[in-house]
Amino acid sequence: MPLVTSKRLLQRALxxxxxxxxxxxxxxxxxxxxxxxxxxxxxPVILQVSQGAIKYAGLEYAAxxxxxxARLAQVPVVLHLDHGTDFNQNVLCLRAGxxxxxxxxxxxxxxxNVAVSxxxxxxxxxxxxxxxxxxxxxxxxxxxxxxxxxxxxMTDPDEAKTFVELTGCDSLAVAVGSVHRMLTREARxxxxxxxxxxxxxxxxxxxxxASGVPDEGVREAVARGICKINIATExxxxxxxxxxxxxQAMPDEVDPRKFLGKGKQAVKxxxxxxxxLFGSAGKA
Numbered sequence: 001m002p003l004v005t006s007k008r009l010l011q012r013a014l015x016x017x018x019x020x021x022x023x024x025x026x027x028x029x030x031x032x033x034x035x036x037x038x039x040x041x042x043x044p045v046i047l048q049v050s051q052g053a054i055k056y057a058g059l060e061y062a063a064x065x066x067x068x069x070a071r072l073a074q075v076p077v078v079l080h081l082d083h084g085t086d087f088n089q090n091v092l093c094l095r096a097g098x099x100x101x102x103x104x105x106x107x108x109x110x111x112x113n114v115a116v117s118x119x120x121x122x123x124x125x126x127x128x129x130x131x132x133x134x135x136x137x138x139x140x141x142x143x144x145x146x147x148x149x150x151x152x153x154m155t156d157p158d159e160a161k162t163f164v165e166l167t168g169c170d171s172l173a174v175a176v177g178s179v180h181r182m183l184t185r186e187a188r189x190x191x192x193x194x195x196x197x198x199x200x201x202x203x204x205x206x207x208x209x210a211s212g213v214p215d216e217g218v219r220e221a222v223a224r225g226i227c228k229i230n231i232a233t234e235x236x237x238x239x240x241x242x243x244x245x246x247x248q249a250m251p252d253e254v255d256p257r258k259f260l261g262k263g264k265q266a267v268k269x270x271x272x273x274x275x276x277l278f279g280s281a282g283k284a
Contacts, residue, residue, distance in 0.1 A: 003067060004076045006100040006228070007130040009044045010171055010204035013227040018279030019218075022046035022080060022206075023271055024232035026053050028065055029264035030239060035069040035077060037271035043280040044075060046100065048082040049093075050232065063096045075284040080132075082230070090120045094127060102132040106175070110159070117167040125168070132206055132228075135163045136175030154193060161200035171228060172197075173206040176221075187212040191220050198225035206230070211237075215277055222279060231274055235267050242266030 006020075013020050025031040025047050038045035047069070049062045063079060070077035080100035081093045090101050103120045105113030117133040124131045136155030155174040164172060174197055177189040187209070198205060204227035210218065211234035218229065246253075246262035253259070275281050 001070065001073060001076070003070045003079050003097070003099045004044075005128065005130055006046060006078045006080065006132075007170055009046075009076060009078065010130075010227050012283070013280070014204045014225070016283075017223065018283060019207075019222045019227050019229045020044055020046055020280050021271065021274050021278050022048050022082075022228050022230045023235060023274075024048045024050045024053065024082060024230070025062075025066070026050075026056060026236070026239075029260050030235060030267050031065045031069050033264045033267035034235075034271050035073050035075075037268045037275060038075050038077070038284075039073055041272060041275045041281040042075060042284040043275045043282070044078075044284050045275075045280075046078040046080050046228065048080045048230065048232075049098075050082045051085065059092060059096060063093075063098065067097065082232075083134075084120075087116055087119055090131075091123065094124060094129060098129070100130055100132065102134070102173070104134045104173075106134040106137045106173075110163070114163060114166045117163075117169055121168045121170075130170035132171045132173055133163070133167055133169035134173035134206075134208075135160055154190060155197060157193065157196040157200050160197050164201050164203055169203070171204040171206050172201060173208050176207070187214075187217070189213060189217050189221055191224055194221055194224040194226065204228060211235075218277055229274075229278055231271075234274075235270055238266040238270040239263040 023034045047066045053062045066079045078100050079098050081098050081102050083104040084090045084102045101124050103117050105116050121131045137153040153175055176193050205225050206228040207226045208230045210229045211231055242263035243259045246259045
């Protein structure tokens with residue numbers, strides 16, 4: 001089926017208390033794995049094009065692979081820009097047929113984040129495309145920050161209410177304790193903060209850096225209002241692990257498809273696990 005926007009999907013997730021997985025895909029095998037798992041689980045799915053994927057494959061290649069997968073699929077597929085860098089990149093993605101945009105102004109002063117987010121919302125809404133904005137900073141493992149520094153970066157509930165009112169965004173990525181690029185699942189979320197934000201903001205909330213959050217933390221976050229959950233590092237780990245195991249098992253093999261196929265299967269199982277965890281299975 002054709003690509004769909006994230007607007008109705010996330011609103012349904014909010015009303016029915018489940019979350020939709022937003023999975024970063026860095027090559028063809030990962031795109032195939034994500035969509036195949038969604039089809040088998042009868043789940044809507046969001047495929048994200050990250051800044052790394054854009055640098056690696058180029059915007060056109062990254063987008064067209066998802067479009068082809070969606071056209072062949074029988075479940076709703078969203079093409080989403082992950083961590084959009086600026087206004088111009090969002091315009092390019094809008095022209096390229098993305099059905100969900102994002103501007104990450106979390107590192108900017110509040111007023112600048114509002115101004116750019118509002119400008120992107122204006123042009124996107126004119127085309128019927130929703131926009132995710134971000135308030136509060138989700139740190140990365142490379143930042144080496146302390147617990148107190150992490151707390152200082154978290155989203156302020158009252159500020160979130162003002163931000164949503166000023167920007168008109170359709171969903172809000174919040175910083176509530178998760179960390180980007182975590183290789184272990186030890187992140188501890190601030191559940192009370194999620195609840196306070198949810199009380200003030202009547203929009204679907206988004207959790208970034210979720211690969212490092214334990215399953216029980218994910219379930220609690222969904223119960224408190226998280227509707228979109230980003231997964232990237234865990235899929236990269238699965239893919240490289242699958243390829244490495246295949247290379248070790250077949251040291252004389254020279255056909256790269258044999259290795260890539262094992263990586264694809266590993267990603268597919270990881271996505272299946274997340275779909276069931278998020279509660280979106282059977283929601284297509």
